[in-house]
Amino acid sequence: MRNGENAIVGHTRWAIAEGYIPSESTGKKPEFTSHETACMLNTSHRDAHVRITIFYSDRDPVGPYLLTVPARRTLHLRFNKLSNPEPIPRDTDYASLIESDVPIVVQHTRLDSRQPANALLSTVAFGAD
Amino acid sequence: MRNGENAIVGHTRWAIAEGYIPSESTGKKPEFTSHETACMLNTSHRDAHVRITIFYSDRDPVGPYLLTVPARRTLHLRFNKLSNPEPIPRDTDYASLIESDVPIVVQHTRLDSRQPANALLSTVAFGAD
């Protein structure tokens, strides 16, 4: 058995083909604000430098959005919060490509609270190297 | 690290074994119309020519449905909108095979608004080459 202290798991490229941030929400903020998240796990002892490219249906891709997932940490990134080079518009279809210099694991989640009981979806993203 | 400008990720064949479009909906149209979506991401610099075959439980497959995912674009296709060669009947079990001439990534999502708060599901489709 390997040991959580040394394990490195994941891929250096991940794609999330689904993307849609509803503009409306019901319930307390920020927990119930409709949002999409890329949950990233870096099990290695090196910081992961991550660049995200956002794809749209009707215009050129935007990016890179740059961020760091520190060594042996998880980062649950709300796409709602991305701002540089530009925010992701609401109520708009998009997709994302996530590239890292060390292997990470990426899982995609949406909380949709437009109607008065929230709905959830999640899937491990598509990993490649 | 590779670079979003040049990355090609995905498979040329994808299967979605689940398929069911509820005939009933609650809430504003078209956002809350019950629907199923195949979210397709083409990170390459070539247009992806896609053919979809729909499988049923009790009759021969129908297709191909033909469409294009332009280079470096995402297309979130509502199965509800397919019409040629024929629409997909509502309240009916189906499955789909998605084939492309360049690698793409496919994620499957359903919004079910039959009851007064919508439910969501999503999963990366099953990829093969």
Place this chain on the structure above:
Amino acid sequence: MRNGENAIVGHTRWAIAEGYIPSESTGKKPEFTSHETACMLNTSHRDAHVRITIFYSDRDPVGPYLLTVPARRTLHLRFNKLSNPEPIPRDTDYASLIESDVPIVVQHTRLDSRQPANALLSTVAFGAD
């Protein structure tokens, strides 16, 4: 590009580690009866002979449950309906192993209508050969 007419995709063994059929439901039957489904897609031209084994937390596995997914058909099997050799008890943790003599694709879905708006989950099952 391959062609929907000849494609064979999938694995001959699939596992679904999650399993739980709620005993309660809200809404019209049978659509809104709480249920779990194994959606199976057989894209090949040969019938798939499938055997399902059900695993529990506190007793020996039960099975096989035998069924056929005809050539070029999908079968969305409600676990609720399995009866031979025995029904799956409600409100009980279980898991399943699905084996086929030709490659198929398996996706797992639950509709939970215990509370007055249904919830959904889905994931492609874990495939192996």
Place this chain on the structure above:
Amino acid sequence: MRNGENAIVGHTRWAIAEGYIPSESTGKKPEFTSHETACMLNTSHRDAHVRITIFYSDRDPVGPYLLTVPARRTLHLRFNKLSNPEPIPRDTDYASLIESDVPIVVQHTRLDSRQPANALLSTVAFGAD
């Protein structure tokens, strides 16, 4: 066709990048208590000795949490119940690494009942060896 009696499927390492246990719940306990579950299936004839490491966004990983999935059994572990070396705090982002000495299959599920109709998500975890 292989046979459920002898099949071994899975991986010895699994990662779940998403993790969040809501502190609030609506409905009967314990069924509707908001929770996260790692559903583990051991199809082999050997007990699986499992060690779980929990990763956070702002502090060092915690673990190992040790448990056994008996031979030919499934264990649906609620993360809510982990206590040794310490409980997982509520309303906190985390991720998990699951290592086993025999191959197992892991699926991740959350039931969120903070609002008056529960929401569900599930995905097969990310498997590696």
